[in-house]
Amino acid sequence: MLVCKPRALITYNPVMSDKHSMDGDLDQRIWLTVCAIPAGKLSTYGDVAERAGLPGAARRVGAALRKLPEDSNVPWYRVVNASGKSSLPPGTHGADRQRAHLAAEGILLGAGGAAVLRRYRW
DNA sequence: GCAATGACTATAA
DNA sequence: GTTATAGCCATTG
Numbered sequence: 001m002l003v004c005k006p007r008a009l010i011t012y013n014p015v016m017s018d019k020h021s022m023d024g025d026l027d028q029r030i031w032l033t034v035c036a037i038p039a040g041k042l043s044t045y046g047d048v049a050e051r052a053g054l055p056g057a058a059r060r061v062g063a064a065l066r067k068l069p070e071d072s073n074v075p076w077y078r079v080v081n082a083s084g085k086s087s088l089p090p091g092t093h094g095a096d097r098q099r100a101h102l103a104a105e106g107i108l109l110g111a112g113g114a115a116v117l118r119r120y121r122w
Numbered sequence: 123g124c125a126a127t128g129a130c131t132a133t134a135a
Numbered sequence: 136g137t138t139a140t141a142g143c144c145a146t147t148g
Contacts, residue, residue: 026145026146049144054144054145055144056142056143056144057143057144057145058143058144059143059144059145060143060144060145060146063145063146
């Protein structure tokens, strides 16, 4: 059974209409990988990258998540850095929303953005 | 083709 | 614990 409905994914797809451009392909793969993280658990950029077939490309995962539209059902907020903290600049809109989303799933972030729950191991 | 960029990471001090 | 540094990968100009 599958993951979240990638409605927002399809909505975004920058240039999928044309033939040779598969630029959204990588992002999409990353997004789908993120969708596989169960609710209430966390994962890291590095792990997501590896599982998406891009070992070592943690930064690329960050870029993909940044492109993600707000109305997406992709649980981007379940992705944190290797330190178990949020990588979003504190005080920003994104960081706020991440805290809210995680709180809704029972994950509370400390003042510095440190998650209480242990990270999810694939 | 090269240099700069970034929601990263591992290591060392 | 934290900070500093040097790799890392794919995109972008």
